[in-house]
Amino acid sequence: MFTILDFTKDDLVAFKVKGKIEKTDYDKLNALLDKNSREYDKQKVYIEIEPEDIEGIEPQALWEDIKTFFKHIKNLDKLAIVGNSSVVEKTAKVSKPFISGEVRFFSDKEAITAREWVKEDNI
Numbered sequence: 001m002f003t004i005l006d007f008t009k010d011d012l013v014a015f016k017v018k019g020k021i022e023k024t025d026y027d028k029l030n031a032l033l034d035k036n037s038r039e040y041d042k043q044k045v046y047i048e049i050e051p052e053d054i055e056g057i058e059p060q061a062l063w064e065d066i067k068t069f070f071k072h073i074k075n076l077d078k079l080a081i082v083g084n085s086s087v088v089e090k091t092a093k094v095s096k097p098f099i100s101g102e103v104r105f106f107s108d109k110e111a112i113t114a115r116e117w118v119k120e121d122n123i
Contacts, residue, residue, distance in 0.1 A: 002029055005046070011036055011077070012119060014046035021057040026064035033072050042077035042101065046118045048111065049083045069095075077101040080118040084108050 106114035
């Protein structure tokens with residue numbers, strides 16, 4: 001399940017991943033990302049994720065994940081990924097070459113720093 005976080009606004013979409021991931025989660029997320037794509041040249045994304053908190057992913061959701069990634073990689077200004085898993089950290093590193101903007105991984109103890117960083121404007 002994706003929970004949209006309360007500091008989502010303007011060009012920033014912030015969400016937490018927990019529980020079972022379903023296609024409807026991506027429907028909700030894509031609505032926000034698509035809206036931002038129409039309103040802003042670049043957008044920012046903040047994700048909190050811990051693999052041990054994920055109870056599974058529907059096959060349709062996995063397909064939506066892939067489509068979402070490739071649809072929005074060109075207009076990302078910043079991507080902050082927060083978690084404590086080496087798998088999540090490695091995923092952040094592997095995605096860097098494919099994303100147009102900055103990608104940073106933060107531990108969950110650095111969540112406030114991650115929020116501050118992703119909200120900053122690039123000059």
